[in-house]
Structures are given as C-alpha cells and as structure tokens.
Amino acid sequence: MTIASPQAPTGILARRARVLSPTYRLFYDQPLQLVRAAGVWMYDQHGRAYLDAYNNVPVVGHCHPHVVEALARQARILNTHTRYLAEQPLELAEKLLATMPGELANVVFTCTGSESNDLAVRVSKAVTGGTGFIITDFSYHGVTDVLSGMSPEDGAALGPGVYAVPSPAGPGGPQAFGRHVAECLERMRRDGVSLAALLVDTIFSSDGVYADPKGFLAEAVRHVQAAGGLFIADEVQPGFGRLGESMWGFQRHGVVPDLVTMGKPMGNGHPVAALAARPEILARFARRRHYFNTFGGNSVSCAAALAVLEVIRSEKLLANAARTGAHLMRGLRALAAGTSAIGEVRGAGLFLGVELRANPVSGLAGSAEVKRVVNGMCRRGVLIGSTGRGGDVLKIRAPLTLETQHADVLLEALGQTLASAD
Amino acid sequence: MTIASPQAPTGILARRARVLSPTYRLFYDQPLQLVRAAGVWMYDQHGRAYLDAYNNVPVVGHCHPHVVEALARQARILNTHTRYLAEQPLELAEKLLATMPGELANVVFTCTGSESNDLAVRVSKAVTGGTGFIITDFSYHGVTDVLSGMSPEDGAALGPGVYAVPSPAGPGGPQAFGRHVAECLERMRRDGVSLAALLVDTIFSSDGVYADPKGFLAEAVRHVQAAGGLFIADEVQPGFGRLGESMWGFQRHGVVPDLVTMGKPMGNGHPVAALAARPEILARFARRRHYFNTFGGNSVSCAAALAVLEVIRSEKLLANAARTGAHLMRGLRALAAGTSAIGEVRGAGLFLGVELRANPVSGLAGSAEVKRVVNGMCRRGVLIGSTGRGGDVLKIRAPLTLETQHADVLLEALGQTLASAD
Numbered sequence: 150m151t152i153a154s155p156q157a158p159t160g161i162l163a164r165r166a167r168v169l170s171p172t173y174r175l176f177y178d179q180p181l182q183l184v185r186a187a188g189v190w191m192y193d194q195h196g197r198a199y200l201d202a203y204n205n206v207p208v209v210g211h212c213h214p215h216v217v218e219a220l221a222r223q224a225r226i227l228n229t230h231t232r233y234l235a236e237q238p239l240e241l242a243e244k245l246l247a248t249m250p251g252e253l254a255n256v257v258f259t260c261t262g263s264e265s266n267d268l269a270v271r272v273s274k275a276v277t278g279g280t281g282f283i284i285t286d287f288s289y290h291g292v293t294d295v296l297s298g299m300s301p302e303d304g305a306a307l308g309p310g311v312y313a314v315p316s317p318a319g320p321g322g323p324q325a326f327g328r329h330v331a332e333c334l335e336r337m338r339r340d341g342v343s344l345a346a347l348l349v350d351t352i353f354s355s356d357g358v359y360a361d362p363k364g365f366l367a368e369a370v371r372h373v374q375a376a377g378g379l380f381i382a383d384e385v386q387p388g389f390g391r392l393g394e395s396m397w398g399f400q401r402h403g404v405v406p407d408l409v410t411m412g413k414p415m416g417n418g419h420p421v422a423a424l425a426a427r428p429e430i431l432a433r434f435a436r437r438r439h440y441f442n443t444f445g446g447n448s449v450s451c452a453a454a455l456a457v458l459e460v461i462r463s464e465k466l467l468a469n470a471a472r473t474g475a476h477l478m479r480g481l482r483a484l485a486a487g488t489s490a491i492g493e494v495r496g497a498g499l500f501l502g503v504e505l506r507a508n509p510v511s512g513l514a515g516s517a518e519v520k521r522v523v524n525g526m527c528r529r530g531v532l533i534g535s536t537g538r539g540g541d542v543l544k545i546r547a548p549l550t551l552e553t554q555h556a557d558v559l560l561e562a563l564g565q566t567l568a569s570a571d
Numbered sequence: 572m573t574i575a576s577p578q579a580p581t582g583i584l585a586r587r588a589r590v591l592s593p594t595y596r597l598f599y600d601q602p603l604q605l606v607r608a609a610g611v612w613m614y615d616q617h618g619r620a621y622l623d624a625y626n627n628v629p630v631v632g633h634c635h636p637h638v639v640e641a642l643a644r645q646a647r648i649l650n651t652h653t654r655y656l657a658e659q660p661l662e663l664a665e666k667l668l669a670t671m672p673g674e675l676a677n678v679v680f681t682c683t684g685s686e687s688n689d690l691a692v693r694v695s696k697a698v699t700g701g702t703g704f705i706i707t708d709f710s711y712h713g714v715t716d717v718l719s720g721m722s723p724e725d726g727a728a729l730g731p732g733v734y735a736v737p738s739p740a741g742p743g744g745p746q747a748f749g750r751h752v753a754e755c756l757e758r759m760r761r762d763g764v765s766l767a768a769l770l771v772d773t774i775f776s777s778d779g780v781y782a783d784p785k786g787f788l789a790e791a792v793r794h795v796q797a798a799g800g801l802f803i804a805d806e807v808q809p810g811f812g813r814l815g816e817s818m819w820g821f822q823r824h825g826v827v828p829d830l831v832t833m834g835k836p837m838g839n840g841h842p843v844a845a846l847a848a849r850p851e852i853l854a855r856f857a858r859r860r861h862y863f864n865t866f867g868g869n870s871v872s873c874a875a876a877l878a879v880l881e882v883i884r885s886e887k888l889l890a891n892a893a894r895t896g897a898h899l900m901r902g903l904r905a906l907a908a909g910t911s912a913i914g915e916v917r918g919a920g921l922f923l924g925v926e927l928r929a930n931p932v933s934g935l936a937g938s939a940e941v942k943r944v945v946n947g948m949c950r951r952g953v954l955i956g957s958t959g960r961g962g963d964v965l966k967i968r969a970p971l972t973l974e975t976q977h978a979d980v981l982l983e984a985l986g987q988t989l990a991s992a993d
Contacts, residue, residue, distance in 0.1 A: 226608075
C-alpha cells in the first residue's frame with residue numbers, strides 16, 4: 150500500500166511528494182483520489198462510486214446532514230473553550246455518561262484518541278504511583294511519544310515499564326488472555342516494576358479482531374484491579390455502537406473499566422475525543438494537576454458529537470449494525486464454506502476480521518494474498534483494509550448505516566476477488 | 572480564577588461539577604457563561620457584550636463568516652483522511668510553506684499544538700539519537716505525557732533529560748539567553764546527556780511575554796545547532812501573524828528553525844495544527860517510522876485553515892495587528908506614565924504583557940493585584956488574562972481584527988480598574 154503506480158494522477162502525487170512529509174502513506178497500489186462522499190459511498194474524481202466498508206470515523210455515514218447542520222449552526226454562533234461556562238460540553242458529557250455504567254461518571258474532553266489514551270496513561274501513573282503498563286503484543290494506541298512505546302504495531306520499541314502480553318491471536322487464544330496477564334503481573338513483580346494499568350483495545354483491532362467468546366477479558370481485568378492497577382478500555386475503534394449490541398466494547402465483557410478512552414467516530418470526522426472515568430480517580434489526579442485542552446470540549450466539537458449521538462439513537466444504528474453485521478458474517482461464512490482461501494471469520498456488529506489462507510486460484514497466501522484482495526476489492530469498487538500481526542486478516546469496518554444490500558455488494562466483490570488470480 | 576462565587580449560575584455549575592472532571596478550571600471569580608460571539612465581541616446569557624482581548628484562537632475574529640462557510644461547505648461534500656489523495660491538504664501545505672523560509676519545505680498535519688510539539692519531540696529524539704531537551708524555566712508546551720515534563724508552568728517535575736534554563740525573565744534578561752543555553756549545553760555534556768533539541772515558544776508567553784530586542788534568540792539557536800541539536804520553534808501562541816510584522820515569531824529573530832509547531836489560531840477554533848520541517852529531518856525520521864494522524868489533514872480541517880489564511884491576507888490582518896498593537900502599546904505606556912502600578916510593558920503586535928507592581932490604590936501587588944485587575948476588567952466588560960512565573964503580568968492577546976477603537980475600550984477599562992480599589 151505504497152505510492153507506486155505510474156497510472157496514478159502524477160500531478161497530485163508530485164505535489165504531495167514535494168510538500169507533505171515522507172512519513173505519510175497512501176492506501177492501495179493505485180491510490181484513490183476521493184472528491185465527495187455521502188452515506189456509505191465515496192466518489193473519486195471521475196465520479197466512480199466506492200462502497201466504504203473500511204472507515205469507522207464516518208460512523209453515521211459520510212456527510213450526514215444532521216451532523217453537518219449541527220456543526221455549521223454552532224460554528225455561526227459560538228466556538229469557545231471550557232474555561233467559560235457553556236451548555237454544550239455539559240449536555241455532551243451527560244449524554245455520553247448515560248450510555249455507560251454508573252461508576253463512570255466524569256468526562257474530560259480532548260481532540261483525538263491519541264490525546265485520550267495519552268491522558269489515561271498520565272492519570273494512571275499519577276494516581277497509582279506505578280510506571281508499569283500491560284498491552285497486547287501487536288496493539289496500537291496512538292501517535293504520541295509515550296503511546297508510540299505502547300504501540301508495537303507501529304514498529305517502535307516498547308517504552309520503559311511497558312510489558313506486552315500475547316493477544317488473543319497468540320497461544321491459547323482468547324481464553325488464555327487472563328492467564329497471560331496474570332503471568333505478566335508476576336513478571337513485573339519479579340522485575341520490581343509497580344503496576345499502573347492494563348491498556349486494551351476491547352476489539353483487539355490491530356491484533357486481528359477478537360470479539361469472542363464474550364467475557365474473555367474479565368479475568369485479566371480482575372487480576373489487574375486486584376493488583377492495584379487500573380483498567381483502561383481503549384474504545385477508540387470499538388466504541389460508539391460498532392459492535393452492534395452496546396455502545397462500548399467493554400460491555401461485551403461484563404467489566405467496568407477505570408478509564409474509558411474514545412475518539413475516531415465521536416464527531417463523524419470532526420476531531421473530538423474524550424476520556425470517561427471513575428470520578429474518584431480524576432479527583433486524585435486533580436489534587437496534583439489541572440488539565441486544559443484548548444480545543445477539547447469546544448462548542449462546535451460538542452455540537453458535532455451531540456448530533457452523532459442523536460443520529461445513532463434516532464436511526465437505531467446499534468440495531469442496524471447488529472443486523473447488517475450478522476448478515477455480513479453469515480455471508481462471509483457461506484463464502485468460507487466454498488473456498489479454502491478463507492480461514493476464521495471473527496468480530497461483532499460492523500467490525501469484522503476475515504483471516505485469509507493460501508488461495509489456490511491466486512497462488513498467494515498470508516499478507517500477499519490480503520494485499521491482493523484489498524487492492525482487487527478496491528478495483529471492484531469496495532473499500533476494505535487489512536490487519537493482524539501477519540497482515541493476513543481483512544478488516545471490514547463500515548459506517549453503521551451499512552444495509553444488507555450494501556453488504557451483498559461487498560460479498561459479491563469478495564467472492565469475485567477470491568475466485569480471480571489478479 | 573476558581574469556581575467560587577455564590578452569585579454564579581448555580582444550575583450550570585452544579586451540572587458541571589457532577590459530570591466534568593475536577594481537573595477543569597474556570598476563568599474569573601464570577602465565571603462567565605458565554606452564549607454567542609462575533610468579531611472581537613463575546614456575549615453572555617443576559618446579552619451583555621465583552622470585548623475579547625484574551626483569546627488568540629479566534630485569530631480572524633469569532634465566527635468569521637468566511638471560515639464558517641468554508642467549514643460548512645466542505646463538511647457537506649467530504650471529510651476524509653490523508654490516506655487518500657485530496658487537494659485540500661496539499662493546498663494548505665503549499666500556502667503554509669509559502670509563509671516560511673525556503674528551508675522549511677515539508678508539513679505534517681495534527682489536530683492540536685500539543686500533538687505538534689509531541690511529534691517534534693519524537694522526531695528530534697529519533698533523528699539526533701539524543702534524549703536531552705532544553706526549555707525555559709516557566710515554559711508551557713502542551714498536555715501530553717512527554718510535554719508535561721517540558722511544561723514547568725503546569726507544575727509537573729521535569730522529564731528525564733529535560734533541562735530548564737532561565738527565560739528572558741531571569742537574570743541578565745533576554746540578552747543573556749544565549750549564554751544560559753551555552754552553559755546548559757556544557758552542563759549536559761558533563762552529565763553525559765546527548766542533545767536532541769532546544770524547544771522555545773518564540774514569544775515566551777508563559778514566561779511573561781518577551782519579544783525584544785529582536786534577534787535575541789539567535790545566539791542560543793546557533794549554539795544548539797552547532798552542538799548537533801535541533802531548534803524547535805513553538806509557534807502555537809505567536810504564530811499566524813500575532814506579532815504583527817511577520818507570520819511567525821521566529822522571523823523576528825532572524826533564525827531558521829529545524830522544526831516549527833503551530834496550532835491554536837490555525838482553524839480559528841477548529842482543531843487543526845501542524846508541524847513544518849526541514850525535509851531532510853523528516854526524511855531521516857521516515858526511514859524508521861510512518862506517522863498517521865486520523866484527523867490530521869482531514870478535508871474539513873484543511874478547508875477551515877485555508878479560509879483562515881485567506882482572511883489573514885485579504886483583510887491585511889498582519890498590518891492591522893501591527894497598527895492596533897502599536898496603538899495599544901502607546902496607550903499602555905501612557906497609562907504607565909501616570910501610575911506606579913504598571914511596570915514594564917512588553918510584546919509585539921497583538922501579544923502584549925503588562926507587568927504590574929504594587930498599586931497604592933488597591934493596596935495589592937504581584938499576582939493578587941493581577942487577579943484583581945483581570946476580574947475588574949471582566950466586570951467592566953473586557954476579557955484579558957495573566958501570565959508569568961509570578962502571575963504578575965497581564966496577558967493581552969486579542970483577535971487580530973482588533974481595531975484602535977476597541978483598544979481604546981480596553982485602555983479606558985484598565986485605567987478605571989487600576990484607579991479603583993475593587
């Protein structure tokens with residue numbers, strides 16, 4: 150998925166290479182130039198439509214009019230910060246907390262999932278006095294300096310005090326996760342590292358998408374909390390109804406986190422994010438530190454996020470994600486029954502992972518086959534991605550407005566791609 | 572400036588205390604509830620107008636119609652990320668770079684000044700192999716974990732490898748800054764700490780606002796670059812024309828930074844920020860790391876930032892900031908001539924610091940007098956803030972659309988406040 154193709158629009162690629170940092174990467178062998186989007190569809194400069202089954206940021210569909218109008222209306226009236234009193238951040242905090250267990254009763258607003266996870270790390274260190282963090286061994290939690298040391302997917306070395314345990318993709322699978330965490334706590338004790346927190350993406354997205362069996366996270370959380378550490382649920386990807394049955398991924402596991410971080414879909418594309426917490430934890434943090442995020446909780450960001458919550462409710466998108474997700478899962482398993490190229494199909498709601506194996510038609514396997522399929526799907530007008538340590542899992546993560554007829558478009562394109570050699 | 576007053580609207584304060592983190596702080600003894608804003612004016616729930624001479628985020632004036640319409644227009648069409656090709660981030664990068672010396676030729680987009688500074692720190696460490704950072708002793712650079720250790724204003728301990736030097740507020744004043752940095756480099760060599768970067772807010776905002784003499788930063792930058800370190804210009808507060816003569820604070824000092832961070836005013840309230848850099852530095856970083864910021868460089872954020880640049884140019888706001896700033900400076904110095912309560916008046920363009928001394932009328936001095944004046948100004952309908960290690964400096968930092976008649980409103984209110992005992 151690098152800049153590669155001679156057929157790609159050279160003017161824009163040349164400008165990009167000139168002014169943007171070489172740290173940027175484009176999707177697809179033939180990078181897409183997208184010029185508009187609506188609902189589950191994105192359109193390139195030639196007017197060609199692509200079904201978006203990858204982007205979870207536009208959670209209520211691209212350019213949803215209710216969100217756009219809320220944003221525009223508030224931007225015309227006032228956009229200011231939390232050092233003045235205002236309705237918007239309070240209403241947003243109240244409505245967010247209403248979707249969570251009662252123990253989670255305070256909110257801090259930030260602008261990105263990275264800022265939320267970074268703050269959760271700061272709070273955990275300050276409140277526990279510990280410096281030790283447990284993460285999974287191919288996790289991704291964000292782009293800041295401290296989070297890059299907690300994001301092995303990104304290729305950086307683990308930060309000081311950071312311990313990586315086998316994810317549910319590892320030995321023993323999801324059922325062994327509690328044991329891996331218990332053993333890690335023992336190792337930390339031997340190393341003299343005092344525990345701060347367990348930080349987990351509750352859908353294990355970069356590890357390869359692991360949702361089942363429900364509740365498999367609970368044992369690990371019990372071990373950590375018993376050892377005096379905090380449990381940070383990273384809901385940046387699974388949050389906001391993506392898993393279909395509840396607003397938050399941790400709810401699938403019957404656990405109550407100490408800190409919950411959220412971001413990506415919260416404003417349907419607008420940069421807004423948050424940290425929800427048990428108030429006694431933030432009270433302890435507040436004894437030593439204030440926290441002011443200039444844009445966090447600004448009037449317009451709150452208006453956008455409120456509109457997203459309203460659409461999720463009014464359009465019954467959790468139920469839709471569960472229904473369309475189940476349809477998609479059945480279709481994927483039906484496809485799998487007809488080819489040895491598909492291994493396990495995992496996930497929940499509209500976050501699915503499809504493990505690929507050796508494909509006798511293409512002669513490819515693993516990440517090479519996944520790359521071929523992701524690019525082949527794009528040529529067929531369907532956007533999906535890849536994930537997992539081996540890069541051998543298709544990542545399907547559509548807007549929650551995806552309907553069964555859209556799922557059928559995806560299934561047909563996937564069937565064709567798997568049955569083709571190019 | 573804490574939640575204090577029994578006359579404040581109790582309903583909203585009670586809701587705030589219930590759902591928001593106790594890490595939040597409100598401005599003013601009588602917290603303001605603001606409900607709309609336009610240009611340099613903000614309005615409370617009773618319709619009372621306040622002249623905004625504090626907020627630098629709404630750099631082209633609150634709710635500027637050109638920015639609002641650009642935001643709304645783009646939000647209706649497309650809001651997506653930098654892994655697809657798009658015009659908006661390229662056009663924004665091109666226009667930003669056109670305001671800078673030619674050596675600065677690549678851009679990375681983020682969402683907040685904190686994310687930009689955090690990335691500058693990551694890049695500096697990776698590219699130099701060093702871990703040592705030099706900052707000023709009451710600086711503020713952001714809210715992330717690593718930046719909290721580089722923000723002594725926030726009260727946290729310095730992070731590992733972080734050295735604080737006396738700011739221009741310290742012994743020897745601005746002219747001694749180069750020497751302080753040279754001595755620090757010597758100390759780091761003795762300590763065996765290898766240099767990564769000098770990180771400086773080019774207006775020394777939290778240190779108390781130091782703009783003159785022009786060029787006083789140059790010696791420090793020479794020492795650091797000669798020692799193999801990078802110079803990071805933190806332009807989050809001084810950038811975007813605030814100092815009146817040029818777009819960036821570093822230009823006042825005739826230096827070319829290795830990395831330039833920007834944020835707050837970039838989207839006039841919309842969360843958009845960036846890092847500009849010498850391309851050879853990002854090329855070295857890119858050999859080890861990619862960097863993807865989900866919302867960084869999204870279509871709508873870019874549209875907002877482009878509109879801000881357009882308004883700065885079309886309304887000739889640099890010239891206005893220089894003209895109104897000079898008028899304000901003259902007025903403040905005239906006030907100072909008539910009272911012993913005002914010490915030094917510093918700054919450039921529309922970023923001014925007014926040091927207060929013992930006021931014979933109020934019987935107060937230092938931070939107590941500054942608090943009284945800031946609250947008294949608010950009661951008189953003018954919003955300003957405070958800064959400096961001793962909290963004894965008034966911070967005046969209005970939208971760049973402030974005109975001389977607005978400056979006169981501020982000067983009259985300040986004169987009245989200083990001449991009053993409450």
